[in-house]
Amino acid sequence: MPELPEVETVRRGLAPVMEGRRILDVAARRADLRFAFPPDFTSRLKGRRVERLTRRAKYILIHLEGGLVLIVHLGMTGRFTVLDPTGAVDGLGDFYYQAAAGAGADGPHDHVVFTLEGSIRLVYSDPRRFGFMDLAAAADLETHKYFKAMGPEPLGNGLSAEILAEKLKGRKTPLKSALLDQANIAGLGNIYVCEALHAAGLSPKRQAGSLILKSGPKPVVDSLIRAIRVILEDAIRAGGSTLRDYAGADGAKGSYQQVFAVYGRENEPCLRPACAGTVRRIVQAGRSTFYCASCQR
């Protein structure tokens, strides 16, 4: 599921549930997800109050009292379910939901259960177990193995044409692959890379370095960055709706569907005004790429 907008939506949904509440208990139902849980995982979390939730790329960072940070990556299928039987969370709004009758924490893919103050339970489920959790000292986050080589946040001040030019300069790898590389820009995944390249009119197949001249980035790099930001911001705005459906405790499919210009639209007409092209699907580095060969150059 989650690329940056989905992770940000999850963070926003969890923050009012977790922030200020103490973790009373943690149960890990198995020794690992994608990776083994760190030593003393549950005991180090137990009893600590949650200070705040932040996000870096596709990681949720749960800051705890005492300078400890719980790092969570949702992988492909990780999700949190909030069980709030007594309605302890104020203002349960669109981002939240209460457990439907009968919903529990005992499914085969319910791997971690956090019990918070207020009889709240937070269930982490992950069928494919590509997600993972780790612990780090807040002071060491920047140098933590997951973050030390990571590129700038696309929605922050750290991303500019000049910074991106430095990273793409001379690179022969396809532009699509370069944008998926978290060391270049942090948080993009397969869907939003496809969408951003379409919006910027750039072919996923061209060499990443071809965007950069000796004198600096071509103007289209600015267009690409703008496209990335608009697409991510739109997706975050829509995220409440997608998450509500995605996370619905009753499993019912909602009516909201995020609309993509190219992703998942193989053989359908390109949606760019005045473009007569057809969306194609190719495979790059083992992943599907959707693009329009007529208007993406």
Place this chain on the structure above:
DNA sequence: CGGGACTCCTGCCAGC
């Protein structure tokens, strides 16, 4: 080092 292939795991869906 850059770049590509492969891998982990399970669920779902199209096609036969």
Place this chain on the structure above:
DNA sequence: TGCTGGCAGGAGTCCC
């Protein structure tokens, strides 16, 4: 209906 193959939004590792 039941099986099979392909595919899935991530990212670390390994090899050339």
